[in-house]
Amino acid sequence: MAEQAQALRRTPLSRDRVLRAAVALADQAGIESFSMRSLAQDLGVVPMALYKHVANKDELLDGMIDVVVGEIDPPRPGPGWQPVLRARILSAREVLLRHPWAPLAIEARNQATPAVLDYLNTMVGILRDGGFSTDLAHHVMHAMGSRMLGFSQELFDDSRRAGRSGAADPTPPADFPAEAAARFPHLAAIATAASHDDTSVVGQGCDDQFEFEFALDLLLDGIERLRQQGWTSSGPHGSIR
Amino acid sequence: MAEQAQALRRTPLSRDRVLRAAVALADQAGIESFSMRSLAQDLGVVPMALYKHVANKDELLDGMIDVVVGEIDPPRPGPGWQPVLRARILSAREVLLRHPWAPLAIEARNQATPAVLDYLNTMVGILRDGGFSTDLAHHVMHAMGSRMLGFSQELFDDSRRAGRSGAADPTPPADFPAEAAARFPHLAAIATAASHDDTSVVGQGCDDQFEFEFALDLLLDGIERLRQQGWTSSGPHGSIR
DNA sequence: GACGGTAGGTGTACGGCGTACACCTGTCAA
DNA sequence: TTGACAGGTGTACGCCGTACACCTACCGTC
Numbered sequence: 001m002a003e004q005a006q007a008l009r010r011t012p013l014s015r016d017r018v019l020r021a022a023v024a025l026a027d028q029a030g031i032e033s034f035s036m037r038s039l040a041q042d043l044g045v046v047p048m049a050l051y052k053h054v055a056n057k058d059e060l061l062d063g064m065i066d067v068v069v070g071e072i073d074p075p076r077p078g079p080g081w082q083p084v085l086r087a088r089i090l091s092a093r094e095v096l097l098r099h100p101w102a103p104l105a106i107e108a109r110n111q112a113t114p115a116v117l118d119y120l121n122t123m124v125g126i127l128r129d130g131g132f133s134t135d136l137a138h139h140v141m142h143a144m145g146s147r148m149l150g151f152s153q154e155l156f157d158d159s160r161r162a163g164r165s166g167a168a169d170p171t172p173p174a175d176f177p178a179e180a181a182a183r184f185p186h187l188a189a190i191a192t193a194a195s196h197d198d199t200s201v202v203g204q205g206c207d208d209q210f211e212f213e214f215a216l217d218l219l220l221d222g223i224e225r226l227r228q229q230g231w232t233s234s235g236p237h238g239s240i241r
Numbered sequence: 242m243a244e245q246a247q248a249l250r251r252t253p254l255s256r257d258r259v260l261r262a263a264v265a266l267a268d269q270a271g272i273e274s275f276s277m278r279s280l281a282q283d284l285g286v287v288p289m290a291l292y293k294h295v296a297n298k299d300e301l302l303d304g305m306i307d308v309v310v311g312e313i314d315p316p317r318p319g320p321g322w323q324p325v326l327r328a329r330i331l332s333a334r335e336v337l338l339r340h341p342w343a344p345l346a347i348e349a350r351n352q353a354t355p356a357v358l359d360y361l362n363t364m365v366g367i368l369r370d371g372g373f374s375t376d377l378a379h380h381v382m383h384a385m386g387s388r389m390l391g392f393s394q395e396l397f398d399d400s401r402r403a404g405r406s407g408a409a410d411p412t413p414p415a416d417f418p419a420e421a422a423a424r425f426p427h428l429a430a431i432a433t434a435a436s437h438d439d440t441s442v443v444g445q446g447c448d449d450q451f452e453f454e455f456a457l458d459l460l461l462d463g464i465e466r467l468r469q470q471g472w473t474s475s476g477p478h479g480s481i482r
Numbered sequence: 483g484a485c486g487g488t489a490g491g492t493g494t495a496c497g498g499c500g501t502a503c504a505c506c507t508g509t510c511a512a
Numbered sequence: 513t514t515g516a517c518a519g520g521t522g523t524a525c526g527c528c529g530t531a532c533a534c535c536t537a538c539c540g541t542c
Contacts (some may be wrong), residue, residue, distance in 0.1 A: 253489095253490075253491090254491080256491075286491070286492095287491065287492055287493075289491080289492070290490075290492075293490050293491070294490090353486080377488075471506050
């Protein structure tokens, strides 16, 4: 039966298989409980075997990020920079929702990985094709920041928790605990002001997709205005208009 | 001489002393090499002694965050919501530049700490006083995201590295390595388009403060426009204007 | 002055982590 | 047949967070 066990993992390891298994494991178990040892076990292999395919854990994480970013749709060309950029960012967002550990992992790495650079490079290309000067395109990329990759870096983002400790756990909405509401009245008011149409799936009080698109369009529209008026950084500093 | 050693740390530990030492150590050594053990050593104490003052490492990090956020200036009231909000955000940014590990720590925690909630609560208050509906204020808070706290979550942020591995190390500008420039021409073009006045301290190619204020004002101006036109979420969805 | 309680520092130990290093084994070219 | 080499194994090290039992110094009370 030792043969059986061996047969089960006959297919030899490969960098690609390691990366895919790692992404799947992080998706399911959360990045927090993801370790070289757990990944090895998942693959039916001894931990050190991984090091024949990956230099170390950091490099593995880089590879995982590249796998994820590789899932983002290529840009679908069309008239106008704005819809093209917008569509691709929303595609990126969909991908990152499937891999909720990825935003934190991306930010925790200190160097952008090749796939991220490639992604950003094409995004700049879209801007340039849309009539942006390199100058303005530069600032736009900074202004968009991680939103360019489809995540929004909220300060309390429930979906964030999922990336940490495992797949979506059905915590109740966990509204403001009354005592906190007294200390932070403005936050309480805001939290209960969930006034988008009540077509939202669960009465969650806050539609993440809506918030994301709201912020995205706010930025894109502001950017378009700058482009139209031929903004340059040598204009009046400190004031945008 | 055992007495000497004791005398040196006569002042007994306290939660406050632990937190301050922790912040100082993280500032200096980076969050990556920050550990309960290193902090204990820094305080001339055995690691387990810390646990008499903090529940565990996570709770310690929460406390450190609260210390940092507590350093942000209270809002200085004035006419108009925009300058008030802007000034406080820039104050927050100054604080976080002194504690480069803090942004990552804040994002890695899954619950906002009391000090963060308090900070955000006052920010919402500023908006409300400025004539925002709870509805719009809600979306604005989401749209600002972590920028509300003074950090920008760039995809490749040099200053970020400092937070990780220790105090500012004088790496050379590390411009595009030529080979990469060929693969990512748009990024290369952008990286060299450092056209703000050459008064910048070091020829860094990119003035972080400028980029931050650029994005901040872009958002604030767009937000003010929405407020002026009485935007509400029950208006035409998907399109901001 | 004796004494029990308690706050706070200590020492030891456990399980988990990433990974260095020596080793084994199966495959394939010569 | 042989020997190189790719790739999986086993052991071990040093680091981490922290549970738990302990010691000690100080305190108010009688």
